[in-house]
Amino acid sequence: MIIILKETATDEQVNHVVERVEALGFSAHLSRGTYRTVIGVIGDESKIVPPQLEAIAGVAQVVPVMPAFKLASRQAHPQPTIVEVGATKIGGGNLGMIAGPCAVESAERLDSIAGAVVKAGANILRGGAFKPRTSPYSFQGLGEEGLQILRDVGKKHGVPVVTEVVDPRHVDLACEYADMLQLGARNMQNFVLLTEVGKTDKPVLLKRGMSATIKDWLMSAEYVIAQGNTNVVLCERGIKSFDSATRNLFDVAAVPQIHELSHLPVIVDPSHATGRPELIPACALAGVAAGADGVHIEVHDKPEEAMSDGPQALLPPQYAELMDQIRKVAAAVGKKI
Numbered sequence: 001m002i003i004i005l006k007e008t009a010t011d012e013q014v015n016h017v018v019e020r021v022e023a024l025g026f027s028a029h030l031s032r033g034t035y036r037t038v039i040g041v042i043g044d045e046s047k048i049v050p051p052q053l054e055a056i057a058g059v060a061q062v063v064p065v066m067p068a069f070k071l072a073s074r075q076a077h078p079q080p081t082i083v084e085v086g087a088t089k090i091g092g093g094n095l096g097m098i099a100g101p102c103a104v105e106s107a108e109r110l111d112s113i114a115g116a117v118v119k120a121g122a123n124i125l126r127g128g129a130f131k132p133r134t135s136p137y138s139f140q141g142l143g144e145e146g147l148q149i150l151r152d153v154g155k156k157h158g159v160p161v162v163t164e165v166v167d168p169r170h171v172d173l174a175c176e177y178a179d180m181l182q183l184g185a186r187n188m189q190n191f192v193l194l195t196e197v198g199k200t201d202k203p204v205l206l207k208r209g210m211s212a213t214i215k216d217w218l219m220s221a222e223y224v225i226a227q228g229n230t231n232v233v234l235c236e237r238g239i240k241s242f243d244s245a246t247r248n249l250f251d252v253a254a255v256p257q258i259h260e261l262s263h264l265p266v267i268v269d270p271s272h273a274t275g276r277p278e279l280i281p282a283c284a285l286a287g288v289a290a291g292a293d294g295v296h297i298e299v300h301d302k303p304e305e306a307m308s309d310g311p312q313a314l315l316p317p318q319y320a321e322l323m324d325q326i327r328k329v330a331a332a333v334g335k336k337i
């Protein structure tokens with residue numbers, strides 16, 4: 001950590017900062033320049049509360065050397081993490097292809113969608129049983145019955161399943177049925193929920209909050225890892241913007257940024273990012289070309305009957321066509337499905 005003093009800092013103030021640093025058990029290395037004095041603080045900086053140092057008279061800025069998301073950081077773990085969801089691997093050259101309807105609606109419907117997406121190459125089936133809806137009057141999901149259907153259909157088609165948890169009280173229940181727990185955009189900073197899923201041994205799909213910075217997102221991953229669960233997969237699903245032309249703004253640059261900052265795999269969700277089926281293929285391919293470790297896509301065979309997110313769903317043949325294109329881009333960037 002580096003403490004930068006104000007140009008106007010007096011000798012007395014500088015000495016006081018050094019005393020405070022030493023009193024906290026750290027060694028202070030003073031360096032006086034022509035205009036500015038800086039103090040290098042040597043020791044485990046996670047034990048320091050930077051705002052306390054910033055509050056000392058004469059201090060202009062406290063600059064950490066380690067990122068605040070130290071467990072999620074590339075520095076802490078230079079090799080890419082590979083997350084295993086059943087037999088599916090995500091990261092380190094392996095693509096996680098997550099597909100399925102927004103919500104589990106019935107066993108028959110999920111079975112028919114699952115058959116199509118697995119045939120096309122999906123290696124994880126998705127479906128929401130607890131739906132985080134903007135309106136309390138919208139379909140909220142089938143709850144435990146939806147989890148049972150998801151598990152059974154996943155087993156039948158030989159793929160692991162992922163589903164969203166929206167309530168810390170449902171984490172144990174979801175663990176009984178799902179192979180991976182999704183934390184949605186609206187819950188990315190639900191710290192109680194992050195802590196609860198961090199106590200499980202289930203892989204976690206952590207979607208980016210719609211107004212979250214990359215750092216906020218990695219700090220949320222840190223919450224999960226800090227509890228001992230290192231199996232976190234990040235998912236870029238678009239952020240809010242001023243433009244209503246698309247549902248959200250697909251931040252493809254988040255993919256290489258995450259790879260630079262963190263060892264965690266990151267996948268893209270062009271369905272929620274764009275909200276428009278005609279834009280999904282291009283954004284899915286762009287995500288894979290940018291180095292994404294997987295693609296999350298909503299697929300429905302009867303969008304006009306879907307209980308949620310029907311307008312953004314790809315039809316099964318569209319998904320199969322996109323998978324053929326994704327395979328080509330994946331091969332070009334050295335990834336396998």
Ligand code: PEP
Binds near residue numbers: 183272
């Ligand atoms: C979903 O995956 O159906 C969902 C609600 O996604 P998000 O949290 O990204 O909006």
Ligand code: MN
Binds near residue numbers: 102103272298308309
């Ligand atoms: Mn959805």
